[in-house]
Amino acid sequence: MEIKYISTTCPYCGTGCGFNLVVRDGRVFDVGHWQRAPVNGGKLCPKGRYAHEFINSPDRLTKPLIKKDGTFVEATWDDAYGLIAEKFGSYKPAEMVCLSSARTSNEENYLMQKFARVVLKTPNIDHCARLCHSSTVAGLAAVFGSGAMTNSILDIADSRCIFVLGSNTFEQHPLIARSIVRARQNGAKVIVADPRYTPTAQQADLYMPFVSGTDVAVLNGLMQEIIRNGWEDREFLKRRTKDFEDLKEVVMKEDYSLENVAKTSRIPAESLKQAAEWIATADVAALIYSMGVTQHTTGVDNVKSTANLMMLTGNVGRPGGGVNPLRDQNNMQGACDMGALPDVYSGYQKVTDEAARQKMIDAWGVDDIADGRVGYTITETINVLAENPGEIKAMYIMGENPMLFGPDLNHVEAALGNLEFLVVQDIFMTETGELADVVLPAACYAEKDGTQTNTERRVQRWKKAQDPPGEAKEDWRIICELAATMGYANQFPYQSAEEVFTEIGAVTPSYHGISYARLDPDGLHWPCPTGEHPGTAILHRETFATPDGLGVFSPVEWKPAAEVPDAGYPFVLTTGQVIWQWYTGTMTRRSWSLEREAPIGWIEINSEDAKALGIKDNEVVRASTRRGSVDIPARVTDEIIKGVMFIPFHYKEHPANRLTHNVLDPIAKIPEFKACAVKVEKIEEV
Numbered sequence: 001m002e003i004k005y006i007s008t009t010c011p012y013c014g015t016g017c018g019f020n021l022v023v024r025d026g027r028v029f030d031v032g033h034w035q036r037a038p039v040n041g042g043k044l045c046p047k048g049r050y051a052h053e054f055i056n057s058p059d060r061l062t063k064p065l066i067k068k069d070g071t072f073v074e075a076t077w078d079d080a081y082g083l084i085a086e087k088f089g090s091y092k093p094a095e096m097v098c099l100s101s102a103r104t105s106n107e108e109n110y111l112m113q114k115f116a117r118v119v120l121k122t123p124n125i126d127h128c129a130r131l132c133h134s135s136t137v138a139g140l141a142a143v144f145g146s147g148a149m150t151n152s153i154l155d156i157a158d159s160r161c162i163f164v165l166g167s168n169t170f171e172q173h174p175l176i177a178r179s180i181v182r183a184r185q186n187g188a189k190v191i192v193a194d195p196r197y198t199p200t201a202q203q204a205d206l207y208m209p210f211v212s213g214t215d216v217a218v219l220n221g222l223m224q225e226i227i228r229n230g231w232e233d234r235e236f237l238k239r240r241t242k243d244f245e246d247l248k249e250v251v252m253k254e255d256y257s258l259e260n261v262a263k264t265s266r267i268p269a270e271s272l273k274q275a276a277e278w279i280a281t282a283d284v285a286a287l288i289y290s291m292g293v294t295q296h297t298t299g300v301d302n303v304k305s306t307a308n309l310m311m312l313t314g315n316v317g318r319p320g321g322g323v324n325p326l327r328d329q330n331n332m333q334g335a336c337d338m339g340a341l342p343d344v345y346s347g348y349q350k351v352t353d354e355a356a357r358q359k360m361i362d363a364w365g366v367d368d369i370a371d372g373r374v375g376y377t378i379t380e381t382i383n384v385l386a387e388n389p390g391e392i393k394a395m396y397i398m399g400e401n402p403m404l405f406g407p408d409l410n411h412v413e414a415a416l417g418n419l420e421f422l423v424v425q426d427i428f429m430t431e432t433g434e435l436a437d438v439v440l441p442a443a444c445y446a447e448k449d450g451t452q453t454n455t456e457r458r459v460q461r462w463k464k465a466q467d468p469p470g471e472a473k474e475d476w477r478i479i480c481e482l483a484a485t486m487g488y489a490n491q492f493p494y495q496s497a498e499e500v501f502t503e504i505g506a507v508t509p510s511y512h513g514i515s516y517a518r519l520d521p522d523g524l525h526w527p528c529p530t531g532e533h534p535g536t537a538i539l540h541r542e543t544f545a546t547p548d549g550l551g552v553f554s555p556v557e558w559k560p561a562a563e564v565p566d567a568g569y570p571f572v573l574t575t576g577q578v579i580w581q582w583y584t585g586t587m588t589r590r591s592w593s594l595e596r597e598a599p600i601g602w603i604e605i606n607s608e609d610a611k612a613l614g615i616k617d618n619e620v621v622r623a624s625t626r627r628g629s630v631d632i633p634a635r636v637t638d639e640i641i642k643g644v645m646f647i648p649f650h651y652k653e654h655p656a657n658r659l660t661h662n663v664l665d666p667i668a669k670i671p672e673f674k675a676c677a678v679k680v681e682k683i684e685e686v
């Protein structure tokens, strides 16, 4: 019996922890601690610890499936490729949409966008970062000129004050929370603002519960208090920023006095005052945010406000400071870096820039690629499918499950039902796969080589530990074989993931200096422009990435959520996730150690609200919005602010997204997952 330890990177969240896959006789059977791992030093959260459990699940897809008369029939790869090539070949470019995947490697995302642009010649390529951090990319780019986390994970430990806004770090990014714990042990003050008293809030020196959807009011209020007290960093403002007067004009309005903000947000004025003082007067302060900030119709505004606050206090470009959006899925940063987005090629080179387009045409060795138009986002695609049937006819979805993740699932279901042809490539059969015409079986992270880029822009390796089950293949190989079937063998000639990475380095300025040889054992932070460059852990040290190098204050006024409570729907519903489960549950619900901890969904209801409604703990209640209803057990608790309710969205038995609202931020097109109006009723016994 031979036991091998293969060091690789966790397939769940964007923290990018390393661990060893333990392999016996060619099969993975455990996860072992890898002490040398750069981000986590061997420590793991439960998802990483049990990341082997779903790999050899009997439910893995092992053969291509083609739907015939409504039922799936096993097929050969050649038949599946033949059918897809014939169908894709029959549509116009604008009639097709590709969805890439933050669960797959950089190489696979790069190839998916290349496939869309070179083979299908469609500009319609996107992935689930749209639902997650598209507002970060747009908001931070407006202020700093670049849309990524400014500092590194380990660096957070050096902060003297940490403001956590709309991030449940201890459950969603547990090994980043470790840096918060370290900072606090060193005397840093921790402030948490969140409608729920989460495990993260429980660690705070100052916890500020508040009403979902009032973030801009809170941030403007903090800035007003700072300016009133003269706590702004004048030297930084003068040397590194512009348009401070514009900011002042907005945040100094009476609407944002502590008293008025306290009314809007329900945070007591004394708490706001204390928070403003700690943030502004600490030697160095860091702001951490996540979905509580981004998933709103005002997502871009929220993000700009966080950046305004940290520039005002001179906390950008310094160790222990910065604006730190915590990236989500293991490779969401990488999927964006690789250009799996409708407006940019890899390295954020704009499709509308003719020189960039010509560069890609030359690099890819073709006469033409998708035109220089910005394609549809995933949220726009769903709306176009529903509202203008026939405009989009076919979709190719790799590693995404819109039938659970999309806002207002009745709408999503109707939209996908209007497709003529759908291909889904996944490791398991999913709710979206059930709707497909062809399902392709993919290899999972443990079965392939590749790279992924974590939230702090660190590029790290995946290493193959076992063969895929049955006839499943690596996503990169499937894309290459399909491209070859469609006549593009010369553009997709790769024999290994490393060969793809070499091309990525050649066409992507921020990845120019990165190669597989340089990635062991610590990875490298982009931008890394040359083969000798050590990588860049902290951004904006001397100048911002804007054309003149100055940070641009971008003041915003507070606007309420698109749907606010009224007599019919009197509560705010917010949604999110829990430590034991991962998103649409395809992997964690097949992981017995995780599933047994949180096997069913629930709705959190404040105990005063529950009393008024006559609802008891554990009772199954009916939650309804203008979109739909879900019957779900109540969790009566004081750990959520009165007037707000919360549902974790992992459970297909109680799909939160039957309730959520399909309204989008006008710039980033992110849906408002974090606030809509809901009513909750007792279910009368029949």
Ligand SMILES: Nc1nc2c(c(=O)[nH]1)N[C@H]1C(S)=C(S)[C@@H](COP(=O)(O)OP(=O)(O)OC[C@H]3O[C@@H](n4cnc5c(=O)[nH]c(N)nc54)[C@H](O)[C@@H]3O)O[C@H]1N2
Binding pocket: 013, 014, 047, 132, 165, 166, 167, 168, 169, 171, 172, 173, 193, 194, 195, 196, 198, 211, 212, 213, 214, 215, 290, 291, 292, 293, 327, 328, 329, 574, 575, 576, 577, 578, 579, 580, 581, 582, 583, 674, 675
């Ligand atoms: N265990 C586990 N970990 C995960 C994931 C998972 O599915 N499971 N998913 C990963 C991914 S893809 C992502 S995007 C991240 C998500 O990570 P987080 O963003 O940290 O998680 P969420 O639960 O979506 O929301 C964060 C917090 O926002 C609060 N909130 C709700 N409404 C508002 C509001 O209006 N304003 C503010 N400021 N806060 C509000 C919620 O109460 C919640 O505590 O986690 C990653 N990590």
Ligand SMILES: Nc1nc2c(c(=O)[nH]1)N[C@H]1C(S)=C(S)[C@@H](COP(=O)(O)OP(=O)(O)OC[C@H]3O[C@@H](n4cnc5c(=O)[nH]c(N)nc54)[C@H](O)[C@@H]3O)O[C@H]1N2
Binding pocket: 101, 103, 104, 128, 129, 131, 132, 291, 295, 328, 329, 398, 399, 400, 401, 402, 404, 405, 406, 407, 425, 426, 427, 428, 430, 442, 443, 444, 445, 475, 575, 576, 577, 582, 583, 584, 585, 586, 587, 649, 656, 657, 660, 673
């Ligand atoms: N109500 C509500 N809805 C939300 C959110 C919320 O907070 N509230 N959050 C949103 C956010 S932040 C996100 S990121 C999305 C997440 O939504 P999704 O990206 O759809 O979530 P996952 O469950 O991670 O689905 C990814 C799919 O990839 C498959 N997969 C895993 N590894 C591989 C691989 O190597 N190859 C292939 N081909 N497939 C693979 C999995 O089996 C799974 O079916 O949900 C969004 N939806």
Ligand code: SF4
Binding pocket: 010, 011, 012, 013, 014, 015, 016, 017, 040, 043, 044, 045, 046, 047, 048, 049, 172, 173, 174, 175, 176
């Ligand atoms: S914190 Fe994230 S990357 Fe680290 S072990 Fe947990 S899920 Fe994996």
Ligand SMILES: [Mo]
Binding pocket: 131, 132, 328, 329
């Ligand atoms: Mo996400």
